[in-house]
Amino acid sequence: MNDGLTWRDPVPESEPGAFWETLSLDDRRAMSDAGTRRSVSRGVEICRQGRHSSTVHLLCTGLAEVFRQDEGGIRTILARRRPGQLIGEMSAVDGSPASATVRTLSASVFLVLPAARFVELCHARPGITWTVLRTAVARLRDSDDQRQQYRLDVRKRTILCLLSIAEDARSEVTRSCVPIALTQQELADMVPASLPSVTRILEDLRDAGALRTGRGRMAIETDRLRSLIQSGS
Numbered sequence: 001m002n003d004g005l006t007w008r009d010p011v012p013e014s015e016p017g018a019f020w021e022t023l024s025l026d027d028r029r030a031m032s033d034a035g036t037r038r039s040v041s042r043g044v045e046i047c048r049q050g051r052h053s054s055t056v057h058l059l060c061t062g063l064a065e066v067f068r069q070d071e072g073g074i075r076t077i078l079a080r081r082r083p084g085q086l087i088g089e090m091s092a093v094d095g096s097p098a099s100a101t102v103r104t105l106s107a108s109v110f111l112v113l114p115a116a117r118f119v120e121l122c123h124a125r126p127g128i129t130w131t132v133l134r135t136a137v138a139r140l141r142d143s144d145d146q147r148q149q150y151r152l153d154v155r156k157r158t159i160l161c162l163l164s165i166a167e168d169a170r171s172e173v174t175r176s177c178v179p180i181a182l183t184q185q186e187l188a189d190m191v192p193a194s195l196p197s198v199t200r201i202l203e204d205l206r207d208a209g210a211l212r213t214g215r216g217r218m219a220i221e222t223d224r225l226r227s228l229i230q231s232g233s
Helices: 025-034 089-094 115-124 126-149 154-168 184-190 195-207 222-231
Strands: 036-040 045-047 055-061 064-069 075-081 101-104 108-114 177-181 211-214 217-221
Touching (some): 025 126, 055 115, 154 177, 154 184, 154 195, 154 217, 195 211
Antiparallel strands (some): 045 101, 055 108, 064 075, 211 217
16 A cells, blocks of 8 residues: 555646546545556557456556447547546446447556456445546536537538547647647548548638648647637638
């Protein structure tokens, strides 16, 4: 057991509002003591859609994507996970297979807990249980928002997706121009829409001064994107 003098928070920069940030210091220590650190490289699957998992992961550093893949191999990116967010907690709670695949987008460090130990902590510590519930509710709301956006045309979905990504990265910059690491195919998977459709929209957004693109990177002019949404252009 770590004491108060030697314990170090495993998540040096938790995302605002993330699971880890909401926990009390005592609950953080309890989870930290129950898990082990694991460093992985880019492109590693943390869990796979349809498979059972015996662990729960807390992302300490790095970035991961959550996606589903249909029988035809078409991917739909559902979300990105950033430091301080949990992966696999729902499967630990109900024992069901993972509903999506989670894969690292960069070299990352995780705190890995056995699923059974995570459940024990939830029973013993109401603060952890309540935070898991709040996280589940927030993700359900995000899912409802995504379903609502599917009724919009592809252009509006693309702009809203870019604004959402920029908002997630807001802690990294203070300017209205937000640089992100994102390929056009990844964006198409997130919208979701065909790559040619998204490519044409990105060309229009570049011409409108709302976006700059490079190899695997984009710079999003958030103020300009919002004005395009408000004007309906």
